Amino acid sequence: MAVGAAPALAAPLPSTGLEDLSLEQLAEIRVTSVSRREERLANVPASIFVITADDIRRSGATTITEALRLAPNLFVGRGDTNQVVIGARGQYAGTSNKMLVLIDGRTVYTPLFSGVFWDAQQMVLQDIERIEVISGPAATIWGANGVNGVINITTRSAKETQGTLVDAFAGNDERGGVLRQGGALGGDGFYRVYGKYRRTDERQLESGGGARDEGDRYTLGFRADWSAPARTATVQGETFKADIGNLGGDRDLKGAYLLGRWSQPTSATGAMRLQAYFDHTERVHAGTFQEKLDILDLDLQHESNAWKGNKLVAGAGYRRARDDVTNTPALGFDPAHRTLQWGNVFVQDEWAVTRDVSLTGGLKAERNPYTGLEWLPNIRFAWSVAPDHLVWGALSRALRTPSRIDRDVFIPGVLATNTSFESEIANVAELGYRAQLTPASTISLTAFHHHYPNLRSFDLLPAANLVTAANGFDGKMRGVEGWASWRVTPWWRLAGGFTAMTETIRVKPGHADVGGVSQISNDPRHTEQLRSSWDIGTAWEADLMIRRIGHIPNFDIPTTAVVDARVGWRVNRDLELSVLVQNALDRNDVEFGDASQRVNFRRSWIFKLRWQV
Amino acid sequence: MTRLAAIWLLSLAALASQAWAQAQGRLEASEAGIKAAFLYKFASYVEWPPAAFPDAGSPFVFGIAGNDEVAAELERLVAGKTIQGHPTAVRRIKEGEGLNGVPVLFVGRGQSNPRALIRAAQSGTLVVTESPGALDLGSAINFIPVEDRVGFEVSVDAAERNGLKISSRMLNVARRVVQR
Numbered sequence A: 001m002a003v004g005a006a007p008a009l010a011a012p013l014p015s016t017g018l019e020d021l022s023l024e025q026l027a028e029i030r031v032t033s034v035s036r037r038e039e040r041l042a043n044v045p046a047s048i049f050v051i052t053a054d055d056i057r058r059s060g061a062t063t064i065t066e067a068l069r070l071a072p073n074l075f076v077g078r079g080d081t082n083q084v085v086i087g088a089r090g091q092y093a094g095t096s097n098k099m100l101v102l103i104d105g106r107t108v109y110t111p112l113f114s115g116v117f118w119d120a121q122q123m124v125l126q127d128i129e130r131i132e133v134i135s136g137p138a139a140t141i142w143g144a145n146g147v148n149g150v151i152n153i154t155t156r157s158a159k160e161t162q163g164t165l166v167d168a169f170a171g172n173d174e175r176g177g178v179l180r181q182g183g184a185l186g187g188d189g190f191y192r193v194y195g196k197y198r199r200t201d202e203r204q205l206e207s208g209g210g211a212r213d214e215g216d217r218y219t220l221g222f223r224a225d226w227s228a229p230a231r232t233a234t235v236q237g238e239t240f241k242a243d244i245g246n247l248g249g250d251r252d253l254k255g256a257y258l259l260g261r262w263s264q265p266t267s268a269t270g271a272m273r274l275q276a277y278f279d280h281t282e283r284v285h286a287g288t289f290q291e292k293l294d295i296l297d298l299d300l301q302h303e304s305n306a307w308k309g310n311k312l313v314a315g316a317g318y319r320r321a322r323d324d325v326t327n328t329p330a331l332g333f334d335p336a337h338r339t340l341q342w343g344n345v346f347v348q349d350e351w352a353v354t355r356d357v358s359l360t361g362g363l364k365a366e367r368n369p370y371t372g373l374e375w376l377p378n379i380r381f382a383w384s385v386a387p388d389h390l391v392w393g394a395l396s397r398a399l400r401t402p403s404r405i406d407r408d409v410f411i412p413g414v415l416a417t418n419t420s421f422e423s424e425i426a427n428v429a430e431l432g433y434r435a436q437l438t439p440a441s442t443i444s445l446t447a448f449h450h451h452y453p454n455l456r457s458f459d460l461l462p463a464a465n466l467v468t469a470a471n472g473f474d475g476k477m478r479g480v481e482g483w484a485s486w487r488v489t490p491w492w493r494l495a496g497g498f499t500a501m502t503e504t505i506r507v508k509p510g511h512a513d514v515g516g517v518s519q520i521s522n523d524p525r526h527t528e529q530l531r532s533s534w535d536i537g538t539a540w541e542a543d544l545m546i547r548r549i550g551h552i553p554n555f556d557i558p559t560t561a562v563v564d565a566r567v568g569w570r571v572n573r574d575l576e577l578s579v580l581v582q583n584a585l586d587r588n589d590v591e592f593g594d595a596s597q598r599v600n601f602r603r604s605w606i607f608k609l610r611w612q613v
Numbered sequence B: 001m002t003r004l005a006a007i008w009l010l011s012l013a014a015l016a017s018q019a020w021a022q023a024q025g026r027l028e029a030s031e032a033g034i035k036a037a038f039l040y041k042f043a044s045y046v047e048w049p050p051a052a053f054p055d056a057g058s059p060f061v062f063g064i065a066g067n068d069e070v071a072a073e074l075e076r077l078v079a080g081k082t083i084q085g086h087p088t089a090v091r092r093i094k095e096g097e098g099l100n101g102v103p104v105l106f107v108g109r110g111q112s113n114p115r116a117l118i119r120a121a122q123s124g125t126l127v128v129t130e131s132p133g134a135l136d137l138g139s140a141i142n143f144i145p146v147e148d149r150v151g152f153e154v155s156v157d158a159a160e161r162n163g164l165k166i167s168s169r170m171l172n173v174a175r176r177v178v179q180r
Helices: A002-009 A033-041 A053-059 A064-070 B002-025 B031-045 B068-078 B114-120 B156-161 B168-173
Strands: A047-052 A075-078 A084-087 A099-103 A128-135 A149-155 A163-171 A174-186 A189-200 A215-228 A231-244 A251-265 A270-285 A289-304 A310-326 A337-352 A357-368 A372-386 A389-400 A424-438 A441-461 A466-489 A492-507 A526-536 A540-549 A560-570 A575-582 A604-612 B060-065 B086-092 B104-107 B126-129 B141-146 B149-155 B176-178
Touching: A047 A053, A047 A064, A047 A441, A053 A064, A053 A128, A053 A540, A053 A560, A064 A075, A064 A084, A064 A128, A174 A215, B031 B060, B031 B068, B031 B104, B031 B126, B031 B141, B031 B149, B031 B168, B060 B068, B068 B086, B104 B114, B114 B126, B149 B156, B149 B168, B156 B176
Parallel strands: A099 A149, B060 B086, B060 B104, B104 B126, B126 B141, B149 B176
Antiparallel strands: A047 A128, A075 A084, A128 A149, A163 A174, A163 A604, A174 A189, A189 A215, A215 A231, A231 A251, A251 A270, A270 A289, A289 A310, A310 A337, A337 A357, A357 A372, A372 A389, A389 A424, A424 A441, A441 A466, A466 A492, A492 A526, A526 A540, A540 A560, A560 A575, A575 A604, B141 B149
């Protein structure tokens, strides 16, 4: 296999000559992020894109939502600075509710509406090790809600964030900074403590006038890791507070979490992981809505290679959420306090049938408080048609189980609760191809077909003249997504990606939907992006990103192309200065939301100083 | 606003000329490439028992299991080279295959039962792995990630069990040395 590959790689790879280096020099060479990703992903039968720490640094992003734009299989649309919709494979309308988002194993979607309150995720980006973005269902392992995709964010071990980091940024729309201090705990233990502050100014609405979306956000956290051979333990926690504005009234958010994780081998061929966390958030939307939420989550997972050619993963989980909503005349939950409990068990086996073909089958049984027991199966195959060329396919059944907003919410005189709303099902078929074409270039292509037989509609109850949530839509969605990266020269890398899809949604017989198809199907039919990362000598780097989002029908937002550009200068080993210009061409950048409430994100710049010792 | 864009473009143009001059300055490589180079270099810092090479013509074989990328990189890297006078060869090891005459055995992450393979290695074989905790399974050298670099840990005991002597220069570079 290497024989075929050898001639192609002779020219572009910088590794020629590695054998002439000493052991000491070899130990100092950085692993290029491209290859590290590809090595781990080479055989995963799913549509997965990885954002590396270096990608994030070079994007100049100051928030997690901006960093997620790096994934070509995600749609990121801002209504204003704080209200962001993020999803994969469609159904972004309003609140994208079919994505599962995990930060260090902690599920951050809210049981209120199965979506994510992104305004409460004020992460320190410098701590992130990698972000895996899976488009398509991954429900067997991750659980219900991983219907259209999973975003899995992993932060670095405290051992890798030793010393001091100061990162300060200032620009015409925002300013703030990050402080981090890491140290040793004696033995094999390490810790870091960190804080982040970010202030944003008010942006301007497209329709004119201020968007009232200014805000102050504070984050304070720590992480400690202990590692002995094969055993690791982690304790981490964070508290945050955000005071942000909104056209509908100011929002005050605060919260904290504490998480512990333990992993150890159970035998020569097996390993287990136990994780527990507690998460508390408080949210006040002045005038409409107030909520306190406590979540307790326990998770146990076991991996085993005991049978030859098989990798068996099994696990069990328990989750408990208690919320306390203060009802207002505008919006209410019935009941106002509710304790919800979920439990699940799953098993998945990856069987290497031959040297080149593997089959994966998995099944999860999950119990939820609304519809009881649900089954989430999937089968996958991976076939190495040639070395570094993988063809894969998958059939999955995923579902979004009801959340509070589907069953318990009411608006006096308008919306009635519905106790019979069922889980939204997705039956999904995928076929993909992934290859390392040359040592310097990779490609991934996926075709998908999703069938949703019972999506949420809002039906009229004629007797009461009220509207209520029902499962009145049948939806089909098909499309392709793909991306490629090419290290043109050792110092210049190009990466690009696209999505294209079509949706057909119809009202099922017997349903009188009044909300309209557009409440679900309001997605751009295509998105494209291209990134150029250019190292200019050892001290300078220049980055360019062009992204283009297709027409968003219901909001009538035309196809938009936006250019971000960045120049970074590594002054010395410890200090880096950079400047980022977002929307460098100063085009109209309207991303998402109703015409009267959305911001036009005009050109902004951010100067950054990063000092690390 | 337009001025800022102009400055940005100008600085870009000015820097472009530097790029050509310093293109070779950046020390980056693929993980597989770095590991392959390490495997090749290790040979210079280890002393094998004479029985490992019956005669001067017998090849110096790198046995690779569970990581095709490292195997491919190594094949390219050692092509036409000799180690201590022996011609070099790379062999992909399959399950149950004999390990006689394999002075360096690399057991990659893709190996389904690494323990059995590590145990099968006998006198005269240096076992290198890339999995956390693999030294406990009997490996002599284990690659570990060190931020975005590749480091390694060494078990002197495991090496000695297979009749190998590891030079102190290698131990100086190791991130961790296990020794009774």
